[in-house]
Amino acid sequence: MSSDLVISCMVCGKQDNLKQCAQCKLVHFCGQEHQRSHWPSHKAVCKKVAKLRKRLEEKQKIGRESWAEMTGGLSLQFTGSRRDGVQYKEQLQLAEQELEIDTLVAIESALNHVVDLRNVPFQPLSDDVLEMATSCLIRLGRDQEAYNYLKHWVSRYKDHDVLESPDIFEGRAPSAAFLASVFLVKLRLFTAAEAARHCYTQGGDCSNPLIVATLKKCGLDYVVNEGPELGDQLNNTIRMLQDQMEELYLQVKQLQPDFWSKLPTVHENREPRHDNSGMETQPVLHCYRAFAATRGSFEFVQSFTTDPA
Numbered sequence: 276m277s278s279d280l281v282i283s284c285m286v287c288g289k290q291d292n293l294k295q296c297a298q299c300k301l302v303h304f305c306g307q308e309h310q311r312s313h314w315p316s317h318k319a320v321c322k323k324v325a326k327l328r329k330r331l332e333e334k335q336k337i338g339r340e341s342w343a344e345m346t347g348g349l350s351l352q353f354t355g356s357r358r359d360g361v362q363y364k365e366q367l368q369l370a371e372q373e374l375e376i377d378t379l380v381a382i383e384s385a386l387n388h389v390v391d392l393r394n395v396p397f398q399p400l401s402d403d404v405l406e407m408a409t410s411c412l413i414r415l416g417r418d419q420e421a422y423n424y425l426k427h428w429v430s431r432y433k434d435h436d437v438l439e440s441p442d443i444f445e446g447r448a449p450s451a452a453f454l455a456s457v458f459l460v461k462l463r464l465f466t467a468a469e470a471a472r473h474c475y476t477q478g479g480d481c482s483n484p485l486i487v488a489t490l491k492k493c494g495l496d497y498v499v500n501e502g503p504e505l506g507d508q509l510n511n512t513i514r515m516l517q518d519q520m521e522e523l524y525l526q527v528k529q530l531q532p533d534f535w536s537k538l539p540t541v542h543e544n545r546e547p548r549h550d551n552s553g554m555e556t557q558p559v560l561h562c563y564r565a566f567a568a569t570r571g572s573f574e575f576v577q578s579f580t581t582d583p584a
């Protein structure tokens with residue numbers, strides 16, 4: 276369903292006996308030869324990440340010390356540091372640079388920064404941050420968490436069910452990219468359900484660990500235990516998801532008519548930050564990355580474009 280995200284040599288893809296880039300610690304190599312050959316294309320972003328990280332660590336140290344001063348002996352009870360807007364901006368920049376590196380380790384690290392950003396008081400989370408978190412979670416295969424994140428944005432209701440009607444987002448979504456992310460989570464679930472149905476209709480074994488793992492990842496593991504009812508349940512789920520995706524597709528289009536046609540080209544045209552059409556490029560870039568990590572997603576969107584519901 277999603278492209279394989281594993282720790283491997285940046286040049287040859289080898290997966291064992293790897294050495295980490297000592298500076299950014301986000302990329303791996305099988306040895307010095309491939310580290311050297313990759314350096315020209317890695318150099319700029321590697322240095323940027325190292326510099327931003329150092330600066331952030333210094334700021335955090337100062338923050339901790341001033342927090343200790345303010346609170347006297349109590350400071351030992353706090354592991355965190357005092358937060359402010361400057362640190363927020365730097366941490367966000369670091370996360371964005373790490374995503375330029377785009378390895379499994381880099382995505383995990385960027386996600387940690389984004390989650391950490393939620394602890395900064397009086398800083399409203401921007402669309403950037405929301406899309407970044409959602410995109411990272413989807414690419415790490417944590418679809419249910421991605422959905423929870425999106426849902427939490429518009430509603431304080433506790434239960435987060437990926438299969439629920441997308442009506443909940445109508446009129447509340449902060450951007451087209453937001454709704455497209457909801458669409459993508461449903462598409463990934465749809466793909467997993469289709470794979471399970473294929474297995475079922477072929478008389479195959481639905482306890483196939485690969486299928487079970489995919490369904491579990493999408494919060495659909497209940498179908499695995501349903502036995503003979505599996506076929507009907509799955510068919511209903513698939514049909515429902517299809518309807519929901521059609522609805523979301525149209526909602527996205529309503530919010531931003533050129534969103535879907537532009538999505539596949541965002542990656543190439545992401546400078547400057549806002550392109551001529553006024554499209555917010557950064558949130559869309561994060562959204563793009565999650566689509567790109569989902570095999571067949573652009574083609575699927577294309578099928579909606581050519582044959583509107």
Ligand SMILES: [Zn+2]
Pocket residue numbers: 284285286287288289304305306309
């Ligand atoms: Zn190699």
Ligand SMILES: [Zn+2]
Pocket residue numbers: 296297298299300301302317321322
């Ligand atoms: Zn590096």
